[in-house]
Structures are given as C-alpha cells and as structure tokens.
Amino acid sequence: MSGSQQAFAAPRPHYITxxxxxxxxxxxxxxxxxxxxxxxxxGAQATAARVASACPGRRVTVLELPGVGGSxxxxxxxxxxxxxxxxxxxxxxxxxDTPLAACDLAIAIAARMRHRPGLSLGAAAAQAWTRRAWxxxxxxxxxxxxxxxxxxxxxxxxxxxxxxxxxxxAPIGEPLPTPVELDSTVTAAAxxxxxxxxxxxxxxGALDGVSAPATGTPVxxxxxxxSALAGLxxxxxxxxxxxxxxxxxxAIWNHYVETARGRMHLRRxxxxxxxxxxxxxxGGSSAQFAPVxxxxxxxxxxxxxxxxxxxxxDKPDRxxxxxxxxxxxxxxIEALGFxxxxxxxxxxxxxxxxxxxVRRPDLVGRAVLEGxxxxxxxxxxxxxxxxxxxxxxxxxxxxxxxxxxxxxxxxLYWPWYRVERAAARQLGLPSAEQLNLYTVGILESGPTYxxxxxxxxxxxxxxxxxxxxxxxxxxxxxxxxxxxxxxEAKALALPGVEVRVTPTTVWWPDxxxxxxxxxxxxxxxxxxx
Numbered sequence: 001m002s003g004s005q006q007a008f009a010a011p012r013p014h015y016i017t018x019x020x021x022x023x024x025x026x027x028x029x030x031x032x033x034x035x036x037x038x039x040x041x042x043g044a045q046a047t048a049a050r051v052a053s054a055c056p057g058r059r060v061t062v063l064e065l066p067g068v069g070g071s072x073x074x075x076x077x078x079x080x081x082x083x084x085x086x087x088x089x090x091x092x093x094x095x096x097d098t099p100l101a102a103c104d105l106a107i108a109i110a111a112r113m114r115h116r117p118g119l120s121l122g123a124a125a126a127q128a129w130t131r132r133a134w135x136x137x138x139x140x141x142x143x144x145x146x147x148x149x150x151x152x153x154x155x156x157x158x159x160x161x162x163x164x165x166x167x168x169x170a171p172i173g174e175p176l177p178t179p180v181e182l183d184s185t186v187t188a189a190a191x192x193x194x195x196x197x198x199x200x201x202x203x204x205g206a207l208d209g210v211s212a213p214a215t216g217t218p219v220x221x222x223x224x225x226x227s228a229l230a231g232l233x234x235x236x237x238x239x240x241x242x243x244x245x246x247x248x249x250x251a252i253w254n255h256y257v258e259t260a261r262g263r264m265h266l267r268r269x270x271x272x273x274x275x276x277x278x279x280x281x282x283g284g285s286s287a288q289f290a291p292v293x294x295x296x297x298x299x300x301x302x303x304x305x306x307x308x309x310x311x312x313x314d315k316p317d318r319x320x321x322x323x324x325x326x327x328x329x330x331x332x333i334e335a336l337g338f339x340x341x342x343x344x345x346x347x348x349x350x351x352x353x354x355x356x357x358v359r360r361p362d363l364v365g366r367a368v369l370e371g372x373x374x375x376x377x378x379x380x381x382x383x384x385x386x387x388x389x390x391x392x393x394x395x396x397x398x399x400x401x402x403x404x405x406x407x408x409x410x411x412l413y414w415p416w417y418r419v420e421r422a423a424a425r426q427l428g429l430p431s432a433e434q435l436n437l438y439t440v441g442i443l444e445s446g447p448t449y450x451x452x453x454x455x456x457x458x459x460x461x462x463x464x465x466x467x468x469x470x471x472x473x474x475x476x477x478x479x480x481x482x483x484x485x486x487x488e489a490k491a492l493a494l495p496g497v498e499v500r501v502t503p504t505t506v507w508w509p510d511x512x513x514x515x516x517x518x519x520x521x522x523x524x525x526x527x528x529x
Contacts, residue, residue: 015253024044047103075199102121148193152182310451477501
C-alpha cells in the first residue's frame with residue numbers, strides 16, 4: 001500500500017560539483033535510497049515531494065536534469081554527456097546498487113547511464129509524444145514575455161491531455177499538478193528556456209526506436225513504484241551529501257549554507273583572499289549581480305546571497321525589517337566561519353550593509369554602499385501602498401506576465417506604477433534574455449518576494465548613517481534613481497565615510513564597458529584600502 005497520505009519533510013536542495021559544472025539534487029525522507037530522474041513535465045522539487053509521499057521509508061534523491069534549474073549551467077544537447085554528469089552526481093550521493101527511476105522523457109537519458117536497477121514512470125506517455133513528435137513551441141525569450149506563457153501552457157497540457165489524443169483530457173493518471181507544482185516546474189525550466197526546449201527535442205529524438213527494456217521496468221504509477229521498490233534488494237547505505245566544491249577557473253559556483261536563521265543560497269567566485277559579502281537589492285535573486293561577484297573576485301573570495309524569502313534561499317513566512325536582514329547576514333558570516341568580511345551592497349543591500357556595520361562593526365572591515373535609500377515620509381507611504389503587488393502562482397500562469405511586466409516597467413519608470421512622461425527613466429530597455437533573468441529571480445522568490453524589498457522603505461537611514469564608523473564608500477551611478485540620497489549621506493556621514501558618484505551601475509544590463517571597468521576599479525581600490 002502506498003504511503004501517499006503520510007507527512008514528510010519538504011525536499012532540501014544541494015549542489016554536487018562534477019566535471020564542467022554543478023548538478024542540483026533534491027532529497028527528502030529516510031531509509032533505503034532510491035534515485036530519481038525527474039521528467040520534463042514535473043520539476044525536481046515537485047517530483048521529490050511526490051515520490052517521498054508515495055514511498056514512505058525511503059530516502060529519495062532527485063537529480064535536476066542538466067539545462068534545468070540549478071543544473072542549468074550544464075546545458076547540452078548531448079544526452080551521453082548528460083548521462084555522464086548525472087552518473088558522477090549519483091556516485092557522490094548514493095551507492096552503485098541504488099535503484100534509479102526515470103520519469104517520462106528522462107528515460108532517454110537513463111538509457112545512457114551506467115546500469116543500475118532501473119524503473120520508468122510515464123514511459124507510455126513519453127512514447128506517445130514521440131510518435132506524435134510533440135514538442136514545445138519556440139521558447140526563445142521575447143520582449144513581451146510570451147515565451148513564459150507558452151512554456152506554462154506546454155507543461156500544463158502535458159498533464160491535462162491524453163498523450164495519444166491531444167483533443168481529449170486524460171481521464172486517468174497521477175493527480176494533476178497544483179499551481180505551486182506547475183510554478184516550480186516552469187520556473188526551473190525558465191532559467192534557460194532554450195536549453196529546456198533543446199532537451200525536450202533531444203529526448204524525443206532519442207526515444208524513437210528505444211526498446212522498453214532499455215528504459216527500465218515500466219511502472220504504472222507512484223503507488224506501483226512503492227510496490228516495485230519493495231521487491232528489489234535493499235541498496236547499500238550511503239553517507240550524507242559531500243561538501244559542495246568550487247568550480248575551477250574563477251567560474252561562479254552555487255552553494256547552500258545552513259545558518260542559525262535558515263538555509264541561504266550563495267553564488268561564489270574567487271579562491272584565497274579576503275572574503276567579500278555582496279548583498280543585493282530586494283525583490284528577486286542575486287543572479288544579476290554576477291558582474292560584481294566575478295569583477296571583484298581577483299585576490300578575494302566573493303559571495304552574493306539570496307535573502308531569506310528571496311531567490312533560492314529558504315522562504316520563512318515572517319515580517320521583515322532591515323535589522324532582521326542584518327541579523328541574517330551575521331548568521332551567514334558566522335556559519336561560513338569568517339572572523340571578518342568586507343561588504344558590497346546595493347539599494348536594499350546598502351541598508352543591510354549599513355545596519356550590519358553598525359550592529360557588528362567587528363565583522364565588517366570595509367564597505368561599499370551603493371544607492372542607500374533616503375525618501376520622504378509621503379513618498380514612503382505611497383511606495384508601501386502601491387509598489388508591491390501580490391505575485392502568487394495562478395492556475396493558468398497569469399502571474400508570469402504580471403511578474404514580467406512589473407519588472408520590465410521598473411526599467412522604464414520610477415516608480416514603476418507612475419507610467420507618465422515625467423517619470424520616464426533613461427536606462428534603455430534590457431534584452432529579452434536579461435529580463436528573463438530578472439523575472440526568474442522574482443518567480444523563484446514567490447509570494448515572499450516583497451519582504452526584503454519592502455523593508456528598505458521603512459528603514460530610518462537618516463538616524464543610522466551617523467552611527468557608521470566602518471571605512472565606507474557611499475556611491476551611486478549617474479542614472480540611479482536613488483542618486484539624490486548621496487547629498488544626505490554626505491551631510492550625515494562621519495569622517496572615514498567617502499561619498500561619490502561612480503561612472504555607472506555595473507550590474508544593470510549592458511553598461512558602457514569603459515564606465516563599468518572604471519567603476520569596478522573604484523570599488524577595488526577602496527576595498528583594498
């Protein structure tokens with residue numbers, strides 16, 4: 001009998017570094033191991049939760065496919081290369097005799113992996129899609145964000161319709177995915193939508209003519225998977241996950257860190273040298289701060305962080321003030337074992353860096369604070385009332401267009417809801433690929449996307465700035481909507497705090513290369529003292 005009604009801990013993600021990149025894996029449950037390749041119609045996180053619920057007494061490890069979500073950096077159309085990467089990740093976290101279950105189109109990848117006790121779910125649907133040559137439409141990012149709507153519809157339709165008859169809803173099968181499950185699936189695929197489209201086509205082509213034995217023993221349902229696993233030999237126990245190793249050659253690598261306040265997601269670069277904590281703006285992930293992470297990594301170990309509630313970090317449902325975020329950074333620094341760090345923070349991150357340096361001056365050596373928020377009380381109330389619309393997973397994916405256009409309009413107007421000539425910004429419209437990056441960060445954050453961002457508009461910067469005694473550069477680029485705050489910062493700052501305009505904002509899309517290099521040199525020189 002399946003344990004599908006039993007409670008279990010939510011899946012937890014971890015990165016395993018393999019040749020050429022990283023594989024993200026999701027694990028939950030306790031007991032003998034079972035490994036799973038999620039399919040292309042339900043993401044790794046949702047698959048881990050469903051398998052663990054259906055198979056109590058098992059430790060479930062789901063590998064995120066190369067090109068998807070946290071494994072997007074390993075995108076390739078070569079299924080054999082994909083299989084090698086997944087084999088390497090499996091070797092690091094489960095024993096060789098651990099059964100491997102592959103879902104829908106991923107059976108094409110499992111067929112190229114080293115022999116393990118094999119099972120397949122959704123093979124009949126995958127083979128029906130193959131016979132129909134059914135694949136997603138073009139998912140290349142578009143300025144109107146319609147590629148995300150197309151992706152949502154494709155994934156949802158894979159569950160709704162009979163694989164053999166796309167005009168009829170399927171009357172039997174696993175429970176239809178919830179909006180939250182669809183959201184996590186689509187968001188992971190949207191990290192690199194072209195890679196997802198290519199992966200679907202590669203699996204479809206590879207399944208043409210593949211025999212049933214090559215895909216593993218077919219299993220009709222999750223209930224049947226529970227029974228099938230009971231009939232297999234108990235696999236050799238395996239230890240916990242290995243520590244996440246850096247990538248070579250200065251590449252950014254991803255890392256989850258357990259802190260006293262929650263699990264936090266980092267993007268890291270560099271090797272030896274003084275640690276530099278990069279604290280982002282609010283609203284999404286820190287992915288758009290890659291130019292700062294890599295640009296300041298020479299002679300340092302740099303790491304940007306997703307706030308708790310944002311990006312790929314834990315999502316506690318809590319009210320948030322800047323002081324809470326500063327305490328989160330303290331917990332992170334302590335978890336990493338650093339006696340002291342330098343800090344670079346932008347907008348919300350500048351306020352968090354300020355509060356961190358005021359609360360724990362022993363932890364901060366030098367700080368760069370870009371665009372700290374100084375706003376009037378009237379404007380503060382207007383922003384708090386209108387700036388943060390709810391963004392919640394919608395059954396038809398309507399929230400995707402909402403998030404896309406909300407983020408797009410931020411580049412056009414300040415504030416975004418003041419759509420009028422006088423509020424126009426002269427930044428230029430980012431490319432569709434860049435807007436996709438920003439939007440994915442918002443979707444990863446989900447309903448708690450606004451917590452950290454909102455806290456910036458309630459913080460009393462004016463009363464805290466005079467308490468800052470850490471050597472600090474307060475700055476902003478010429479097109480930063482918060483540049484006017486530099487005048488107030490200069491009036492309030494103590495000796496040792498330098499205030500200046502930088503040539504540009506380096507992390508905004510497509511800055512002038514010479515201005516970006518000059519700005520990075522300003523940061524570097526200040527941090528070097």
